[in-house]
Structures are given as C-alpha cells and as structure tokens.
Amino acid sequence: MKAIVSEQMLTGDYTPGFKASMAHKDLGLGQNLAACLGVPLFTLAPARQLYSMALALGKRDRSHTVIAQVLEEIAGVRIGGGK
16 A cells, blocks of 8 residues: 555555545544544544545546645645656
8 A cells, every 4th residue: 555655645646545535434423423432533633634625626536645635735745747
C-alpha cells in the first residue's frame, strides 16, 4: 500500500481504488463511534475536513489519496511532477 499511495501522490494519478467519498463516510462513522464511547480522536476531525474539501472540489470519485492534492492547493506547492 505504501508504494501505491506514494506513487499516486508523486505522479498525480488519483485513479480510485478506495474513493475519497468512502473515506469521508468512514471517518464520519469513526467520529460518531468515538463520540458515543467518549474517546477523543484529536486528528480525525481535521482529516475529515480535508475529505470534505476534496468532495466540495468535485474529487469524490478520485482515490482517497487525493487529499494530497487538496493540501498542495492549500499550500501552493507540488509534491511531485504529476498532473
């Protein structure tokens, strides 16, 4: 998995295996479960917000790794030489 994720981020090829929309949904489920159990998950909410941004930008059907592209757009930098 590490090689696939790194390759997608470096090349800009966000062909889905696991879609960003599904990652967003799953993070929401995790957030709700943690709230029910009273377990703090300090980094889950910001991660889900990145997926919310990806969905708002029309990237819902891209790979879950597309949040790297969202971060590139926020920071104004490129991770790799991809699209």
